[in-house]
Amino acid sequence: MSRYPxxxxxxxxRMPKRGHYDRDTVHxxxxxxxxxxxxxxxxxxxxxxxxxxxxxxxxxxxHGSRASRLMKHLGEGHPxxxxxxxxxxxxxxxxxxxxxxxxxxxxxxxxxxxxxxDAGKLTAxxxxxxxxxxxxxxxxxxxxxxxxxATSVVSIPIESxxxxxxxxxxxxxxxxxxxxxxxxxxxxxLRAGTPIPDPRLxxxxxxxxxxxRYKRRVRADAS
Amino acid sequence: MSRYPxxxxxxxxRMPKRGHYDRDTVHxxxxxxxxxxxxxxxxxxxxxxxxxxxxxxxxxxxHGSRASRLMKHLGEGHPxxxxxxxxxxxxxxxxxxxxxxxxxxxxxxxxxxxxxxDAGKLTAxxxxxxxxxxxxxxxxxxxxxxxxxATSVVSIPIESxxxxxxxxxxxxxxxxxxxxxxxxxxxxxLRAGTPIPDPRLxxxxxxxxxxxRYKRRVRADAS
Numbered sequence: 160m161s162r163y164p165x166x167x168x169x170x171x172x173r174m175p176k177r178g179h180y181d182r183d184t185v186h187x188x189x190x191x192x193x194x195x196x197x198x199x200x201x202x203x204x205x206x207x208x209x210x211x212x213x214x215x216x217x218x219x220x221x222h223g224s225r226a227s228r229l230m231k232h233l234g235e236g237h238p239x240x241x242x243x244x245x246x247x248x249x250x251x252x253x254x255x256x257x258x259x260x261x262x263x264x265x266x267x268x269x270x271x272x273x274x275x276x277d278a279g280k281l282t283a284x285x286x287x288x289x290x291x292x293x294x295x296x297x298x299x300x301x302x303x304x305x306x307x308x309a310t311s312v313v314s315i316p317i318e319s320x321x322x323x324x325x326x327x328x329x330x331x332x333x334x335x336x337x338x339x340x341x342x343x344x345x346x347x348x349l350r351a352g353t354p355i356p357d358p359r360l361x362x363x364x365x366x367x368x369x370x371x372r373y374k375r376r377v378r379a380d381a382s
Numbered sequence: 383m384s385r386y387p388x389x390x391x392x393x394x395x396r397m398p399k400r401g402h403y404d405r406d407t408v409h410x411x412x413x414x415x416x417x418x419x420x421x422x423x424x425x426x427x428x429x430x431x432x433x434x435x436x437x438x439x440x441x442x443x444x445h446g447s448r449a450s451r452l453m454k455h456l457g458e459g460h461p462x463x464x465x466x467x468x469x470x471x472x473x474x475x476x477x478x479x480x481x482x483x484x485x486x487x488x489x490x491x492x493x494x495x496x497x498x499x500d501a502g503k504l505t506a507x508x509x510x511x512x513x514x515x516x517x518x519x520x521x522x523x524x525x526x527x528x529x530x531x532a533t534s535v536v537s538i539p540i541e542s543x544x545x546x547x548x549x550x551x552x553x554x555x556x557x558x559x560x561x562x563x564x565x566x567x568x569x570x571x572l573r574a575g576t577p578i579p580d581p582r583l584x585x586x587x588x589x590x591x592x593x594x595r596y597k598r599r600v601r602a603d604a605s
């Protein structure tokens with residue numbers, strides 16, 4: 160099993176037994192998530208922003224408008240932190256104190272490098288499209304050179320990453336197990352509903368299978 | 383409609399028409415979310431961590447172990463940023479460039495104040511329990527004085543908050559509407575599954591209605 164090195168910046172301090180540093184666990188969480196949260200600190204003042212992400216091998220990709228404050232800041236190589244979180248369930252312990260969530264999360268620390276060439280950007284944009292809806296890239300109208308120019312892409316190495324995972328039933332204090340209180344886990348899942356065709360959809364266009372049968376899942380080729 | 387003041391620190395710069403500053407919109411997003419992402423920057427280096435939150439009026443509450451690095455840092459009054467994000471759907475435009483997500487997010491900037499007294503902490507812990515599963519506080523074993531002592535709670539004013547919302551169909555370039563590409567929105571919702579009783583559940587304890595009929599929703603008393 161291939162692992163990321165455990166250092167001062169990625170070691171899980173709170174609840175260390177929930178920490179995971181192997182690539183498979185980290186990559187699977189990144190690949191399943193729909194959104195990430197990016198923290199940056201211009202002038203030392205922290206800001207956090209939700210955005211889409213994609214993964215190419217051992218790199219996390221972020222993109223945005225060339226004019227965006229986040230993209231400019233990241234492109235300059237300042238330190239950045241990214242969190243990716245999947246909520247799996249509510250853990251209802253008998254005591255409020257031991258009540259918790261089941262979740263899988265990854266936190267990455269690093270510095271970004273801009274991807275400037277058109278070929279690299281195009282590969283990245285394919286990864287973003289496929290991260291959101293696998294199969295979409297083949298169907299959609301690809302970016303023009305002008306659109307590529309208007310888009311900034313940065314790459315952050317996933318070297319300093321740690322996953323934190325809680326799963327399973329509540330863990331109550333021994334003396335609380337006899338209390339007449341229901342305890343257990345309520346699973347939560349991000350589910351797709353019925354696709355809503357664009358009101359301006361052309362006649363005769365049917366909903367593609369990757370939309371009709373949409374599921375979030377670990378990529379089959381995750382590596 | 384009551385609004386938060388628009389200042390340099392909360393003004394939505396990218397896509398300003400997606401910005402919302404009214405209390406109702408901001409509070410509804412905070413109340414529906416299961417988790418928030420907290421950014422802090424000890425020594426100017428940003429870190430982001432997922433955690434639970436609760437709201438009491440115009441204050442966002444965070445809690446954690448007294449030993450946690452985050453809680454110590456926040457309790458000292460350093461600047462903090464919190465993002466709360468709800469993913470509502472995948473926006474499949476004809477072009478990759480205009481493909482997007484439907485989402486509702488809130489970003490808050492501020493400084494935290496610790497809540498130190500037992501009564502204030504207890505009220506906060508009730509808000510956390512109810513944020514996760516409405517109705518749970520009445521059933522669960524309440525925190526002891528020792529548990530209260532082991533828990534840190536901080537309060538962040540929601541003054542400098544902005545919501546950002548995208549909803550509705552894709553917006554393609556005029557010349558792309560004739561392309562033979564399916565376009566539309568795939569709705570996404572966080573759904574509860576079947577409750578899993580604790581393997582050590584006492585005999586005769588039935589699953590409470592607030593677990594069986596669980597739904598994420600805006601609080602009826604949101605204000």
